[in-house]
Amino acid sequence: METLYAPPKTLHRIPTHYCPGCGHGIVQRLIAEIIYEWDMRGKTIGIAPVGCAVLAYNYLDIDISEAAHGRPPAVATGIKRVHPDNLIFAYQGDGDLAAIGLAEIIHTAARGENITVIFNNNAIYGMTNGQMAPTTLVDQRTTTCPEGRSVDEHGHPIRICELLATVDGCAYISRVSLTNPKNVQKTKAAIKKGFRTQMRRKGFSIIEVLSPCPVYWRMNTLDSMKFIDEEMSQTYPSGIFKDWEKEGS
Amino acid sequence: MTGNEAAAEAAVQAGCRFYYGYPITPQNEIINYMAVRMPQVGGTFIQAESEIAAVNMLYGSAAAGARTMTSSSGPGISLKQEGLSYLAGSELPCVIVNVQRGGPGLGDISPSQSDYFQAVKGGGHGDYRIIVLAPSSVQEIADLVYDAFDLADKYRNPVMMLGDAQLGQMMEPVEFYKPAKTYLPPKKWALTGADGRPKNVIKSFYPVKGELEKFNGRLQEKYRRIEETEVRYEEINTKDAELVLVAYGTCARISREIIKKTTEMGHRVGLLRPITLWPFPKEALKRLSQKAKAFMAIEMSAGQMVEDVKLSVLGRREVYFYGRTGGGVPSTKEVLKSIIEVLPKIKAVGSVEMIEI
Numbered sequence: 041m042e043t044l045y046a047p048p049k050t051l052h053r054i055p056t057h058y059c060p061g062c063g064h065g066i067v068q069r070l071i072a073e074i075i076y077e078w079d080m081r082g083k084t085i086g087i088a089p090v091g092c093a094v095l096a097y098n099y100l101d102i103d104i105s106e107a108a109h110g111r112p113p114a115v116a117t118g119i120k121r122v123h124p125d126n127l128i129f130a131y132q133g134d135g136d137l138a139a140i141g142l143a144e145i146i147h148t149a150a151r152g153e154n155i156t157v158i159f160n161n162n163a164i165y166g167m168t169n170g171q172m173a174p175t176t177l178v179d180q181r182t183t184t185c186p187e188g189r190s191v192d193e194h195g196h197p198i199r200i201c202e203l204l205a206t207v208d209g210c211a212y213i214s215r216v217s218l219t220n221p222k223n224v225q226k227t228k229a230a231i232k233k234g235f236r237t238q239m240r241r242k243g244f245s246i247i248e249v250l251s252p253c254p255v256y257w258r259m260n261t262l263d264s265m266k267f268i269d270e271e272m273s274q275t276y277p278s279g280i281f282k283d284w285e286k287e288g289s
Numbered sequence: 290m291t292g293n294e295a296a297a298e299a300a301v302q303a304g305c306r307f308y309y310g311y312p313i314t315p316q317n318e319i320i321n322y323m324a325v326r327m328p329q330v331g332g333t334f335i336q337a338e339s340e341i342a343a344v345n346m347l348y349g350s351a352a353a354g355a356r357t358m359t360s361s362s363g364p365g366i367s368l369k370q371e372g373l374s375y376l377a378g379s380e381l382p383c384v385i386v387n388v389q390r391g392g393p394g395l396g397d398i399s400p401s402q403s404d405y406f407q408a409v410k411g412g413g414h415g416d417y418r419i420i421v422l423a424p425s426s427v428q429e430i431a432d433l434v435y436d437a438f439d440l441a442d443k444y445r446n447p448v449m450m451l452g453d454a455q456l457g458q459m460m461e462p463v464e465f466y467k468p469a470k471t472y473l474p475p476k477k478w479a480l481t482g483a484d485g486r487p488k489n490v491i492k493s494f495y496p497v498k499g500e501l502e503k504f505n506g507r508l509q510e511k512y513r514r515i516e517e518t519e520v521r522y523e524e525i526n527t528k529d530a531e532l533v534l535v536a537y538g539t540c541a542r543i544s545r546e547i548i549k550k551t552t553e554m555g556h557r558v559g560l561l562r563p564i565t566l567w568p569f570p571k572e573a574l575k576r577l578s579q580k581a582k583a584f585m586a587i588e589m590s591a592g593q594m595v596e597d598v599k600l601s602v603l604g605r606r607e608v609y610f611y612g613r614t615g616g617g618v619p620s621t622k623e624v625l626k627s628i629i630e631v632l633p634k635i636k637a638v639g640s641v642e643m644i645e646i
Contacts, residue, residue: 081482081483081484082482082483082484082485083482083484084482084483085353085480085481085482087349094494095496097490097492101483101488102482102483102488103480103481103482103483103488103489103490104480104488104489104490104491105348105349105352105379105480105490105491105492106375106379106490106491106492106493106494107345107348107375108345108348108371108372108375111341111342111345111348111372114337114341114342114343114345114346114348114349115345115346115348115349115352116349117335117346117349118307118309118345118346118347118348118349118350118351118352118353118357119349119350119352119353119480120349121307121333121335121346121349121350122307122349122350122353122354122355123353123480123481123482126481126482127482143338143339143341143342144338144341144342144345146338147337147338147342151335
C-alpha cells in the first residue's frame with residue numbers, strides 16, 4: 041500500500057506536555073515537517089525558549105539548545121556566527137520575546153542577523169498559569185489583570201511585526217495564524233519563506249503565529265479559534281510586513 | 290602592553306575567535322582591542338546591546354563548539370550572572386574576564402577585589418562553581434588566559450579571569466609564547482547540525498523528579514575532581530614563617546614588597562599567593578597552619594577571601610585581615626605598619642606545637 045502521508049521523522053513519536061488545543065504542537069510539527077521535507081536535519085540548529093515551549097527539545101529530533109528567558113536571539117546569534125551555513129531558528133513565546141527579551145529581538149533584527157525567529161503569540165504567559173503578557177489584548181482577562189487589561193492601568197499591547205518593520209535589517213516579517221487548515225498551511229509557507237530568506241543570506245526573518253491557549257484563556261478550543269479570528273486579529277492583523285523579494289533586493 | 294590588551298591578545302593566540310562585549314570601564318581596552326583584532330584573524334566581534342546579550346551570545350558560540358570570550362567589570366559582571374549560571378548548568382566551556390572595579394552599585398572605576406564572593410561562591414542561582422584564575426602580572430594574565438581556555442574545554446566549565454583595574458591598565462612587557470598543546474577531549478556534544486548522528490541537546494532544565502539531583506551530583510563530582518587536580522598557588526618564604534600573608538592579584542604584588550622589607554627587618558613573614566581562587570588552596574593553608582603562628586589576608590575588599598583562609602585554617606591559628614575598599618589600593622607602608630602592630634602578639638604565642646591534621 042502506498043503511504044500518502046506520514047509524520048516527519050524529525051518529530052519524536054512521543055506525547056507532548058502541551059494542553060489540549062494548544063498551538064505549540066502544531067507550529068513545532070510544521071517546523072519538523074519542513075526540516076524533514078527539505079532534508080535539512082543535518083544542518084539545522086534550534087533554540088527553545090523558557091516557557092511552555094522549552095521542552096521542544098524533547099519533541100524535535102534536531103540539534104537544539106535551551107536559552108535563558110528572553111535570550112534566544114542572542115544565543116542564535118552566537119551559534120550562527122560559528123556555523124554561518126547552518127539553518128538556525130529561535131522559537132519564542134510572547135513573554136520571552138516581547139517583554140523580557142525585547143532588547144535582544146530588536147538588536148538582533150537591527151544587526152540583520154541571518155537567523156529565523158518563530159514567534160508564538162498567544163497573548164498570555166501559559167507556563168506560569170496565565171498572567172498578562174505584553175501582547176495581551178485590551179479587556180482580555182488574565183490572572184494579573186483579573187478585570188481585563190485596562191489601557192490606563194496596564195498600558196497598550198505591543199505589536200511586534202509592526203515594530204520590527206521599522207527596523208532596517210529585517211528581510212522577512214509575516215504574521216499568520218492557526219485557526220483553520222488553510223491558515224496552518226499559510227503558517228507553514230511563511231516558516232518556509234523565513235528559512236529560505238536565511239539560506240539565501242537575506243537577513244533577519246520572523247514569523248509571528250497567533251496561537252491559541254484555551255486553558256488559560258478559559259475557553260474551549262473552538263471558541264479560542266474564534267477569539268483569534270474575531271478579536272486577536274483586530275489588534276494583530278495577518279499579513280506580510282516586510283518581504284525582501286517584493287522590495288527588489 | 291596593558292594587562293587588558295594582553296588578556297585580549299592571549300585569547301586570540303589561544304584560538305578564541307568569538308568575542309562579545311559591552312563597554313564598561315576599566316575593561317574597555319579589551320573590547321577596543323578585539324574590535325580591531327578579531328576581523329584580522331577571521332573571527333567574530335560583536336558589541337552587544339547589553340552585557341546580558343553578550344553573555345548569551347557567548348552561550349550560543351560555546352554551545353556551537355567554539356572558543357569564546359566575554360569581558361566586563363562590576364555592574365556588567367553582575368548582569369552576566371544569570372548567563373553564568375546557565376553556562377555552568379549547561380556545562381559550556383568559555384572564558385569571562387572580570388576587571389574588578391569598586392562597588393557596590395555603580396561604585397567607582399578604581400581597582401578593587403570586592404567581587405571575590407561573586408566569583409568564587411557563585412554569583413548566580415543554583416549549586417555551581419566556576420574556575421577562577423587570579424593573575425598578578427601582565428605576563429601572568431597572558432599565560433593564564435591560555436590555561437583558562439584549556440581548563441574550560443577540559444572540564445566543560447566556565448572559567449573566570451579575575452583581575453582588577455590596576456592589573457588591567459598597567460603596562461608591562463609580555464611575551465606570547467606559543468600555547469602548549471594539551472590533549473583536550475573532542476567536543477562531540479556541540480551543536481553542529483545532527484548530520485548522520487543522534488541529536489545533541491544543550492540544556493540545564495531537568496523537570497522530571499530526581500533528574501536534577503542526579504545531574505547536580507555529577508556536577509559536584511566534576512567540581513571535586515577540579516579541586517583535587519587544578520589548585521594553583523605560589524609560596525614565598527613560607528618555610529620558617531611565623532606570619533603568612535595571603536593575597537592575590539594586585540595585593541600579592543604589594544605583599545611581595547612587604548616580605549622584602551620584613552625580611553630585611555629580621556621578621557619571618559611569608560606569602561601564600563592563590564593563583565586559583567576556586568579551587569582555593571585550602572590544603573596548602575592547612576599544611577602551613579601546622580607551623581606558622583598566624584595568617585593575614587590582604588585584600589582590596591572589606592574581607593572576602595579572608596573567610597576562605599579561615600575555613601582552611603579552621604580555627605587552629607589566628608587569621609588577621611587588612612583591607613581597603615572603594616578603590617583604595619593599600620600602600621606597602623600602611624600594610625607594613627599593621628603587620629608590625631600584630632607581630633609582637635604573634636611572637637608572644639611562643640613556640641607552637643605541630644598540630645596533627
